[in-house]
Amino acid sequence: MAFVLHKDENGAEKYGTFSIFPKGILVHAVSTRFGGVSKPPYDSMNLGMHVGDDAADVAENRRRLLGWLGLDFERLTTPEQVHGDKIVRVGEAEAGRGRLSYADSIPATDALMTDVPGVPLMLCFADCTPILLFDPVHRAAAIAHGGWKGTVRSVAAKTVHAMTEAFGTRPEECLAGIGPSIGSCCYEVGGDVAGKFREAFPQFADEIVSEQNGRIHLDLWKANRLQLEESGLMPHHIDEAGVCTACHARTFFSYRAEGPKTGRIAAVMAIK
Ligand SMILES: [Zn+2]
Incomplete structure (x- = not known):
């Protein structure tokens, strides 16, 4: 398993893909900050409409990224992310929402799922953890937004459950990718946040909350992986990018490394 960055002819990394996902029936990608037209501090491939960029x-x-992937921009569907745990099933009625304006995006939603071919789902990130899910048997895809608030609310596990309800997804057949996001190396949190994780996940709190040089660090990659495993996903069906966005803020946008005035990378999935 691996997360591989694909380069353009000039050597710039355009986007990454997980080897766990089959190519023939699914298109997916996690973007980088290269290849777009946005000016600093959003340079250059900012995909978030809500951060003050033009x-x-x-x-x-967004058109460029969808073009690279051979997907239809007019059908691009994206939510207003609020660090919650609401999951919306995207059908024909929702297709295309939010592609051109934030006000038109699917309100207050932190995970999208669909089994409609040719409808690209997109969520935006700057350090928060993208969780990509694919059920190859029922041909259904989902993306969840796992910052600390979404993770402590078990948005990834709830999305697996929602896929089961909506599409008949069996967790043991479901594949997952945990995208580039802030690693425990750079993710220092306060005692209040650590306490919420200990309370929510007493069974594996010691694996996700650690002390490094007297500071508390949180491991969102592991918290989401263990959450997915508890939901019934097979450990060998979970691919992890293992790339810290704060350590690699030149390639990805990072809220921690750059402050609130920065862009957003995106995770995109579409059923073929
Ligand atoms: Zn780091």
């Missing part, structure tokens, strides 16, 4: 530039960036 909306026309963001739309152009």
Whole structure:
């Protein structure tokens, strides 16, 4: 298993893919900050409409990314992410929402799922953990937004459950990718956040909360992996990028490394 970055002809890393996902029936990617038109501090492939960047530039960036992947921009569907645990099933009625304006995005939603072919789902990230899910048997895909708030609310596990309800997904057949996001190396948290994780996940709290040089560090990759395993996913069906966005802020946007004025990378999935 691996997360591989694909380069353009000039050697710039355009986007990454997980080897765990089959190519023939699914298109997916996690973008980088390269290849777009946005100006600093959003340079250059900012895909978030809500961060103060020029909306026309963001739309152009979204068109470019979808073009690289051979996907239809007009069907691109994206939510207003609020660090919650609401999951929305995207069908024909929702297809295309939020592609051109934040106000039109699916409100207050932190995971999208679909089994409709040709409808690209997109969620945006700067340090928060992208969780990509694919059920190859029922041909259904989902993306969840796992910052600390979403993770402590078990948004990844709830998305697996929602896929089971909606599509008949059997967790043991479901594949997952945990995308580039802040690693425990750079993710220092306060005692209050650590306490919430200890309370929510007493069974594996010691694996996700650690002390390094007297500071508390949180491991969102492991918290999401263990959550998925508890939901019934097979450990060998979970691919982890293992890339810290704060350590690699030149390649990805990072809220921790760059502050609130920065862009957003995106995770995209579409059933073929
Ligand atoms: Zn790091």
